[in-house]
Amino acid sequence: MTKFIDLTLSGISDGAIYAAVALSLVLIWRATRIVNFAQGAMLMITTFIAYAVISSGASYVVGFVVALLSGLLLGAVIERVLIRRVEDAPPLNAVIVTLGLYTLLVAVAGMIWGNTPKSFPAAFSLQGYKVGGTRLLFTPNDTFIVLVVIGVALGLAVLFRFTTLGLQMRAAAFRPEVARLLGVRVGRMFTLGWAFAALAGSVAGVLVAPSVFLGPNSFDPILIGGFVAAVLGGLDSPPGAVVGGLVLGVALSYVAGYEGSSLVPLAGLLILVAVLMVRPTGMFSATKERRV
Amino acid sequence: MNAVLGIARRHTLVRSLGLLAAGAIVLLLITSAISDYNNLQLAYGAYYFAALAGLTMLAGVSGQISLGHGALMAVGAYTVCLLIGNEGWALIPALVASVLVAAAVGVPLGAAASRLRGPYLAGATLAFAVGLPALADRFPATFGGENGLVINPPTPPASLGANFSLEHWEAWIACAGALLVMFVLYNLIHSGSGRSLRAVRDDEIAAAVCGLSVGRMQAAAFVVSAGCAGLGGGLLAVVAQLATPGAFPLSLSLALLVGVVLGGLGSLVGAIWGAALLVLLPNWTNDLAHSFSLSEKVSANLPLAIYGVVLIGAMLMWPSGIQGGVRALTAWARGARSRRSLPGEPPRPPEAAHDPPAAR
């Protein structure tokens, strides 16, 4: 029984990370109709920057904030400089550009910080809670992870639903040409979309770094998990991203716990295919399947 | 002579047979003239071509993205190793089996693909690419776990003489496979089925209204491209004499996609460019890294950085790939003016190989 609880709780914690990455992918998809294969590498870079800041003596909080700010900046710069050029091109062009960016960022990280994984501090204790007589695997740090991700998701939801800026961003994402006719500076909205998406990604990076250790390729499985979660939830649904992330995290946790971790990728595939067979555009997607 | 050319112009099969013969002769001459090292590189390029050609047909002519073709190559490679190594099969039957087994795996994938669009298909094939190699760890007895399976190198037949090197023979085998794939796909692309696939790619609803069974065509295209990837993997196993999970990481599937896009979607000639790039680019970047004496950290990562810059730069500067660039150059040289699509029209998918003028 303890095992089940442990697996469920750690699944929720993993799921929160997938949810954050999925959220960033969904934001970018909604804004610019591009799948950002470089997302994992981008959050890797911002986490490295936080690492550099913390290593030079600053506190964890400062490092965290630096990661968020560099995420905003990195997302904005990448959209403005690179992605803007392929937004109107066939979708595969953007795929190649993001893959190229991924390769470049991984290489640059290796050049600056080397390829040996480094350890990254956690915000809170990594010792599991004690309930009754048993010690769970779920730690205060895990609680922090879940709360922060929920906070970020809610913050973004408030931004999009209730602010003028959010209204403009949604208009630019749904009908860019109409939005232009209404005076919305669509290009700037796309840049902001990428900036906020990168922010969500940076959060995931800093939160998960203590457990995966920080290296140029450490975040690849996180990107894949986030991608599967985003597809599961429906690429145009931010709430779907969060739910998809949590569901995936818990499901994979059970698979790892009861069947062994080598089956996890395949289990992810099966879950993905099962959901997509029933709802080809994801669980929460608003777009209907085109039936011919 | 004119009569023959006339027939060739009108009949795809005749034309493709002619191209096949010409290609075989050219390759025969090339392989005899170059060194063993280069023959090996040619063999690498040939098996990449087999997988790339199938993928470019899928992405360009049928309009479906797959991020899982690396895993399909793995299926072909493991099939060959199991059959030759464990069951003692001969070379050709084993390669045929690699095509069939990969195509069989492609059936459920293709069925899924026909129901999924764009990034959802990318996601599913991505999960497949990552999940399949993990099977090797799950069933280590059959698949050899991390170390994979090993087979003996293919021996050149005695009739070719004692001096016929292994690399030369491997180049022949791989090139034969590549020529076969080229022949089959050329005929497919320029046939009625090819036109139907393009119709489905451009507008599914219109195609369905015209009576084309959209789902079946897309699934069939996927199966064919899976078979090609399987052959590519089988050839890889023959040339490398092994199949391991490490030889088919996610980055292989991504590299295949890159090769297809850089070469030009839907273009078989572009697949040749793509294959050349996949073989030569890592070599060039490595050489470049070594010629400057840089710190360990930098030189180890330099090839990767250059690769990334090339990908980004090539996409920003030549959006229709190398073959698109070549086509644009020839059009410019002929003084033709390019027509841009009218606003309000949906964005056109990238140009695929049309019924050809001379240059293919």
Next chain:
Amino acid sequence: MLVVEELTTDYGAVRALDNASFQVQEGTITAVLGANGAGKTTLLRTISGLVRPTCGKVHLDGESITRMPVEDIVRRGLAHVPEGRGVIGELTVAENLRLGGLFRHHEAMPLEEIYELFPRLEERRTQPASRLSGGERQMLSIGRALASRPRALLLDEPSLGLAPLLVAQIMGLIRKLADTLGLAVVLVEQNARSALSIADRGVVLNLGHVVADQAPAELAADERLRRAYLGF
């Protein structure tokens, strides 16, 4: 006042608009008519800045808006209701209307006034715009355009897909708005008859050229012109 001077627009090798010139006074409606492909939509898209002209000028109340970015033109008081209405289905009715007035800040028409003009929109204000009927969407797109208190209003085929009774209502509404708000209206229509019934001026386009620029009565009287370009 909206002035279009020798406006020419090319799409690659195709000349969609050729030396088009006309004027629209405040408080008047100019109907732009012609067959499919005559260049009517291109004309509107060039005026509002979605498309760059090859040469020619556009002036709004004396100020040149040629080659200005769309976003700036729109903020200067020109509203363009595109073909198909351009309603953003994923947003609610209220959100669509808010977007219209966003950049005019205090000068924007308050939502209450718009609801007075279009009571049906108030009923549906929290519903996603995708749930509206064709006629309601037309009202929403016009209401949204009015929210920015424009000086000039471009309408691209507002009658498309609407039942005749609704068409008559919409046309009546446009006439009333032009009169009461002093708008300079450019009305692109394939339904030449209904457009001419409310217009002060009729401009006929064919293959990008202006072939006629007359009062509606004269256009209707010219049988050859009517049959050749207007279809009735």
